[in-house]
Amino acid sequence: MSTALFGEPIARREDPRLITGQGRYLDDLGGGALEAAFVRSPHAHARITDIDVGGALEIEGLVAIYTWEDLPGRVGEPLPLLIPHPALTHGRTAYPLARDVVRHVGEPVVMVVARDRYLAEDAAERIRVTYEPLPPVVGIEDAARAERLVHDDVPGNAGAHLVQEVGDAPGAIASAPHVLEFRLDIERSASMPLEGRGVYARWDADDESLRVYSSTQTSTSVRMAIAAKLGLPPVKVEVIAPDVGGGFGVKIVHPWPEEVLVPWAARLLDREIKWTEDRREHFVSAAHERAQVHFVRVGFDDEGRLLGLDVRIQHDHGAYTPYGIIVPIITSTQLLGPYKPGAYRVEFTSLYTNTVIVTPYRGAGRPQGVFCMERTMDRIADELGIDRTAVRAANFVQPGEFPYDQGLVFQDGRPLIYDSGDYPEMLRRTKELIGWDEFGDRRAEAERQGRRIGIGLACYVEGTGVGPYEGGHVEIDSGGRVHVSTGLTSQGQGHQTVFAQITASELGVPIEDVTVTTGDTRRFAYAVGTFASRAAVMSGNAIALACRKVREKALRIAGEALEADPRDLEIVDGVVRVKGDAGSSIPLRTVAVLSNPLRYAFDEETRRATQFAVGGSADTPPLTGEPGLEGEDYYSPVRSTFACGMHAAIVETDPDTAEVCILRYTVLHDCGRLINPRIVEGQIHGGVAQGVGGALYERMVYDEAGQLLNASFMDFLMPYATEVPAIETGHMETPSPLNPLGIKGAGEAGVIPVSAVIAAAIEDAEGIRVSRMPISPSELFHLRLEAESGAAELTNRARSHPAPLRRAAGEAGVRE
Amino acid sequence: MKPPPFTYHAPETLDEALDALARAGDDGKVLAGGQSLIPLLNMRLAAPGHLIDINRVTELDTVEVTPEGVWAGALARHARVERSDEAAAVQPLLRAALRHVAHPVVRNRGTVVGSLAHADPAAELPAVLAVLGGSVEAASSRGRRTVPAAEFFAGPLESSLRRGELAVRAFFPALPERSGAAFAEVSRRHGDYAMAGAAAVVALDDDQRVCSARVAYLSIAATPLVLDLTASLDRRPPVTCDWAAAAGYARDHIDPDGDIHATAAYRRHLAGVLTERTLRAAAQEAL
Numbered sequence A: 001m002s003t004a005l006f007g008e009p010i011a012r013r014e015d016p017r018l019i020t021g022q023g024r025y026l027d028d029l030g031g032g033a034l035e036a037a038f039v040r041s042p043h044a045h046a047r048i049t050d051i052d053v054g055g056a057l058e059i060e061g062l063v064a065i066y067t068w069e070d071l072p073g074r075v076g077e078p079l080p081l082l083i084p085h086p087a088l089t090h091g092r093t094a095y096p097l098a099r100d101v102v103r104h105v106g107e108p109v110v111m112v113v114a115r116d117r118y119l120a121e122d123a124a125e126r127i128r129v130t131y132e133p134l135p136p137v138v139g140i141e142d143a144a145r146a147e148r149l150v151h152d153d154v155p156g157n158a159g160a161h162l163v164q165e166v167g168d169a170p171g172a173i174a175s176a177p178h179v180l181e182f183r184l185d186i187e188r189s190a191s192m193p194l195e196g197r198g199v200y201a202r203w204d205a206d207d208e209s210l211r212v213y214s215s216t217q218t219s220t221s222v223r224m225a226i227a228a229k230l231g232l233p234p235v236k237v238e239v240i241a242p243d244v245g246g247g248f249g250v251k252i253v254h255p256w257p258e259e260v261l262v263p264w265a266a267r268l269l270d271r272e273i274k275w276t277e278d279r280r281e282h283f284v285s286a287a288h289e290r291a292q293v294h295f296v297r298v299g300f301d302d303e304g305r306l307l308g309l310d311v312r313i314q315h316d317h318g319a320y321t322p323y324g325i326i327v328p329i330i331t332s333t334q335l336l337g338p339y340k341p342g343a344y345r346v347e348f349t350s351l352y353t354n355t356v357i358v359t360p361y362r363g364a365g366r367p368q369g370v371f372c373m374e375r376t377m378d379r380i381a382d383e384l385g386i387d388r389t390a391v392r393a394a395n396f397v398q399p400g401e402f403p404y405d406q407g408l409v410f411q412d413g414r415p416l417i418y419d420s421g422d423y424p425e426m427l428r429r430t431k432e433l434i435g436w437d438e439f440g441d442r443r444a445e446a447e448r449q450g451r452r453i454g455i456g457l458a459c460y461v462e463g464t465g466v467g468p469y470e471g472g473h474v475e476i477d478s479g480g481r482v483h484v485s486t487g488l489t490s491q492g493q494g495h496q497t498v499f500a501q502i503t504a505s506e507l508g509v510p511i512e513d514v515t516v517t518t519g520d521t522r523r524f525a526y527a528v529g530t531f532a533s534r535a536a537v538m539s540g541n542a543i544a545l546a547c548r549k550v551r552e553k554a555l556r557i558a559g560e561a562l563e564a565d566p567r568d569l570e571i572v573d574g575v576v577r578v579k580g581d582a583g584s585s586i587p588l589r590t591v592a593v594l595s596n597p598l599r600y601a602f603d604e605e606t607r608r609a610t611q612f613a614v615g616g617s618a619d620t621p622p623l624t625g626e627p628g629l630e631g632e633d634y635y636s637p638v639r640s641t642f643a644c645g646m647h648a649a650i651v652e653t654d655p656d657t658a659e660v661c662i663l664r665y666t667v668l669h670d671c672g673r674l675i676n677p678r679i680v681e682g683q684i685h686g687g688v689a690q691g692v693g694g695a696l697y698e699r700m701v702y703d704e705a706g707q708l709l710n711a712s713f714m715d716f717l718m719p720y721a722t723e724v725p726a727i728e729t730g731h732m733e734t735p736s737p738l739n740p741l742g743i744k745g746a747g748e749a750g751v752i753p754v755s756a757v758i759a760a761a762i763e764d765a766e767g768i769r770v771s772r773m774p775i776s777p778s779e780l781f782h783l784r785l786e787a788e789s790g791a792a793e794l795t796n797r798a799r800s801h802p803a804p805l806r807r808a809a810g811e812a813g814v815r816e
Numbered sequence B: 001m002k003p004p005p006f007t008y009h010a011p012e013t014l015d016e017a018l019d020a021l022a023r024a025g026d027d028g029k030v031l032a033g034g035q036s037l038i039p040l041l042n043m044r045l046a047a048p049g050h051l052i053d054i055n056r057v058t059e060l061d062t063v064e065v066t067p068e069g070v071w072a073g074a075l076a077r078h079a080r081v082e083r084s085d086e087a088a089a090v091q092p093l094l095r096a097a098l099r100h101v102a103h104p105v106v107r108n109r110g111t112v113v114g115s116l117a118h119a120d121p122a123a124e125l126p127a128v129l130a131v132l133g134g135s136v137e138a139a140s141s142r143g144r145r146t147v148p149a150a151e152f153f154a155g156p157l158e159s160s161l162r163r164g165e166l167a168v169r170a171f172f173p174a175l176p177e178r179s180g181a182a183f184a185e186v187s188r189r190h191g192d193y194a195m196a197g198a199a200a201v202v203a204l205d206d207d208q209r210v211c212s213a214r215v216a217y218l219s220i221a222a223t224p225l226v227l228d229l230t231a232s233l234d235r236r237p238p239v240t241c242d243w244a245a246a247a248g249y250a251r252d253h254i255d256p257d258g259d260i261h262a263t264a265a266y267r268r269h270l271a272g273v274l275t276e277r278t279l280r281a282a283a284q285e286a287l
């Protein structure tokens, strides 16, 4: 038994349950419930002219069919625009069921409720919807041309336009000794959690209350949204996030159409209803991210120091904007990474297309921003013929310069001020870890064997732990058990472990006595949600603060019982004792009993708390403050804390097949004080795995008609374990001065720089510029052909470097 | 992603299975390992009225190895054939190719014969059957017939099995004396269907010169495509063979399609690379 657990790499407490199949996910609940299925649009853009449900009516077991016409009042109104922003001048959201026009393949048109999902799908298949196809807008370039519109009343397909400026970037670039200009592209991918979305609703007609289970990243906010839509007082709505099989951002969006429709229908029919999303639905009706085009102009001096940086971004936000413009705002601001950009101007246009909506996916705009900045750093190095790490070092914010104000407004509406970090030291350690300075030898050796290898690195800074707040509630019961609850949800991050570690450390109780509940509005009603690498920072600190309240209360009550000054007391292994006098002690469970003076006894423990059992003065009231050994507190930061990291990789490209293999992958990571290094490492591994997906495998392939061609796991390629390299990790701990625990977020970190790193390493191996990610072997093959014909640009290094670096694709069929 | 309604049959003998198939007519489908059929049903891309599940027909659960070759019964799982040392000794191409078929969990259920019957041009085993000149034995309530590989694959996802017919076993001929075989493919991820793949068999004459070189390609044509590359190798001993010439010949005699994972040009290029790699390796084995 140990109580000083903060910082210990203990095993995840939730894993035995989860990996032995005892998790309770959405579809494990509601065994007898009716089930819903949806008729979804097969067209990217079309007008609905007729819906004929006649054929479905003979399906035995059919319970109800709903179209938009059936939705009353606020249920039928467009879904909320969750995060309004002054620059989002033309925000548009969908109706829960399409009204007149569908704007992407997969948009829900008809809801079917039946005895089970099989029958619901049988019925859905027989519903005939007649569409009059409209011309679709697919891809950023199509959207920008604006020859066709996604929304009639949104000119130019532009939902938002935002410029942020620090200094005079165009001027600084114009007078800079060196100027480069280029375009960088990132394609669409998606969160793709193992468990899709899902909602299960139970209406209690007698109590007029609703209980909803949702596979969500924010149960409190889903609750408020459902209450508002259905016109119920929030106290009559409970929302619970059961075990959630991954979210990665997509489940922070709410309310999804299904989160409104399923509870609404459950109340209307007075029947339990469940909807479990299947994979095909997830591909075409949840959310995607990443697609952006970046036009970069950069001016710099002879040492590679940035003088001016001007970035123009076109962001594809799909058919609607329920989550606002968070993603391009994050790209615009986090692009700067650990660097001082000189003068900076960033402008983005957020464009509508007839595709699935775009909302944050782990990293949320940062992978694109880091790709931009790090490719820029590599370009500068290549232009000047100096080492890539030297250019970075020349531009770092220095350790003595914190807090460092970048002069921009971050995604939380607060100034972009970095709280702490040590970038030069991190770079030093990164170079050491990957063997940067020795790579020349390694490359030469490989070349002698006819192999082609390259090295790359990328740095990032990640704003984590955005507000506005989270809370924590801690209660010690008369059995000595410690119940912790916080409103934000868990999707497998390990909250049951880290929050218990914080609690055990703060209270001095054995971790075995601590249980943690998240995402259950019955236990904690106020919360924001789990996203933006914020759970540890926000709820971790809130729980620590709540623990401190409980501790203070425990010491006060124990002090009275032990007739000691609370300042002379300590808590060790769940027992309050006088420091230096182990004989004078009282267990916390007894303190819990004493904290609640009783009239009635129902067991041995409570007998000790009844009015004749407790002593004390006859002239003071039996209760001081509130009953119960519990406490609640909230943490609300002035602004975000900024974690950082540097990744490096060595890749090998096959001269014949153009396959890419990652030989080594290293991560240096700083998220402030580590609560649990093992969990941080796990988060990094998962992030890097997703990053490898984004760099080499995953893309959403839409054809010109707006059909998603790879809407299954057969063709949307997420890396298997076999594709993810062994990851070598090093930690640095620069505490955040902004919160009591000194911690920063870690959830998204791993994914952020991977595309930049892999692109750099491939470019280094091939000597051909890589400006677009992901890259497949087929694309690398064609890039080689283009380089041969002069259509793709070689790096300066390659131009001044003889074969075999530039061995042409034409001879690639011939080995040796 | 739930299948449309169907009637489920669970015969325990081959005769019962054939009887059920005969009665179902055009509306019947055999269910073997289900690794291909179940996804098709769940995506409602197939909607047979009757499923005849052969998993209880134990008489089909056989792997027979003779000096002539390997006979895989309709219930022989990929994994069983892959792990059979006897089969590997007689025809090493089977194990070599099976290791590229999906992942262990899929191989534990999927069947060799099911894979042939499914006739996916991107699948490994049809190419193996084709390059070896093997055959499939089909049975129906009316009788039995043997279909040579060259006639078995009719088109993408289309075999020449007739209505009411069940493929009861497949025959993979043994590797003759002084012959070697090799398999290679390039896929996006480990275990994925290949962007291109090649199965090669090379035979040497008494003077150790290449007297036969055949390569079957997967993911290159609508059915497994077999090229005879013997002529392009000029009957030389392996060390002096111009493998690149064979690769060039192969590139010039295929016409692959592009898809979202690989362009036609890349496929053609890969076919060349794999031709060379597999011929070299097969010749090495033959020595």
Ligand SMILES: Cc1cc2nc3c(=O)[nH]c(=O)nc-3n(C[C@H](O)[C@H](O)[C@H](O)COP(=O)(O)OP(=O)(O)OC[C@H]3O[C@@H](n4cnc5c(N)ncnc54)[C@H](O)[C@@H]3O)c2cc1C
Residues within 6 Å of the ligand: B029, B030, B031, B032, B033, B034, B035, B036, B037, B038, B074, B100, B101, B102, B103, B106, B109, B110, B111, B112, B113, B114, B115, B116, B117, B118, B122, B123, B124, B125, B161, B165, B166, B167, B168, B191, B192, B193, B194
């Ligand atoms: C994730 C995944 C990855 C895969 N990757 C690969 C791969 O890389 N390479 C590869 O080759 N395969 C791959 N497969 C497919 C796998 O090999 C299948 O098992 C095989 O193609 C079909 O065998 P089955 O026994 O599962 O057939 P089933 O799915 O049961 O049937 C497939 C078809 O064949 C018919 N059929 C089956 N048996 C008979 C019979 N005896 N007589 C007549 N008709 C019959 C069925 O009616 C059906 O039309 C993959 C499958 C999965 C799920």
